[in-house]
Amino acid sequence: DSGVTQTPKHLITATGQRVTLRCSPRSGDLSVYWYQQSLDQGLQFLIHYYNGEERAKGNILERFSAQQFPDLHSELNLSSLELGDSALYFCASSGTGGFFTEAFFGQGTRLTVV
Amino acid sequence: AQTVTQSQPEMSVQEAETVTLSCTYDTSESDYYLFWYKQPPSRQMILVIRQEAYKQQNATENRFSVNFQKAAKSFSLKISDSQLGDAAMYFCAYRDTGANSKLTFGKGITLSVRP
Numbered sequence: 083d084s085g086v087t088q089t090p091k092h093l094i095t096a097t098g099q100r101v102t103l104r105c106s107p108r109s110g111d112l113s114v115y116w117y118q119q120s121l122d123q124g125l126q127f128l129i130h131y132y133n134g135e136e137r138a139k140g141n142i143l144e145r146f147s148a149q150q151f152p153d154l155h156s157e158l159n160l161s162s163l164e165l166g167d168s169a170l171y172f173c174a175s176s177g178t179g180g181f182f183t184e185a186f187f188g189q190g191t192r193l194t195v196v
Numbered sequence: 197a198q199t200v201t202q203s204q205p206e207m208s209v210q211e212a213e214t215v216t217l218s219c220t221y222d223t224s225e226s227d228y229y230l231f232w233y234k235q236p237p238s239r240q241m242i243l244v245i246r247q248e249a250y251k252q253q254n255a256t257e258n259r260f261s262v263n264f265q266k267a268a269k270s271f272s273l274k275i276s277d278s279q280l281g282d283a284a285m286y287f288c289a290y291r292d293t294g295a296n297s298k299l300t301f302g303k304g305i306t307l308s309v310r311p
Contacts, residue, residue: 115299117299124303124304125287125301125304127298138298140298174241184229184231184246186243187241189240190240
């Protein structure tokens with residue numbers, strides 16, 4: 083158990099809909115990262131939040147947005163869903179730093195758009 | 197931008213044998229971190245081993261060891277005494293030294309273990 087919790091584990095929804103994926107980081111971790119894993123694109127970095135503030139954006143579509151709340155949990159919102167958005171979405175957390183921190187991954191949310 | 201390349205999409209190894217998974221990366225940084233993650237059928241991403249670029253000594257974790265060649269920008273994973281439970285997808289990943297920098301992953305390699 084990595085200590086990172088993602089809900090829901092599975093999600094099936096129709097095209098055009100909006101969904102919210104939730105992530106609770108490990109206790110004390112201030113950083114949350116979102117990744118998308120699809121068969122053809124591999125693991126793609128989407129966005130990084132640190133203590134409530136957006137720190138970096140990767141290949142995140144404009145239809146997607148995220149936020150990190152004061153209790154440090156994070157949500158990834160996906161709207162106007164398309165078939166191609168079907169993927170495994172991972173959340174990872176890491177500590178405040180110091181010299182070296184590693185990222186711990188949740189079990190992922192498998193999103194299927196039909 | 198940093199890139200990570202895993203050129204072998206699949207590999208197979210006989211149980212109890214040794215297998216080496218290859219990874220190369222590109223960066224202009226002199227200090228950074230490298231990782232190997234394992235993703236079994238459960239889809240959980242599990243950290244296998246990590247290497248700090250400033251350390252010359254290769255990291256070792258039980259049956260897992262790396263061959264880190266900084267000049268060649270090569271970072272291979274050796275699995276000794278392969279077990280059936282080692283069957284999984286393995287990802288090589290790179291991270292800058294900033295405490296909150298992101299991981300950049302390779303495409304992954306699927307390892308099968310023959311009984």
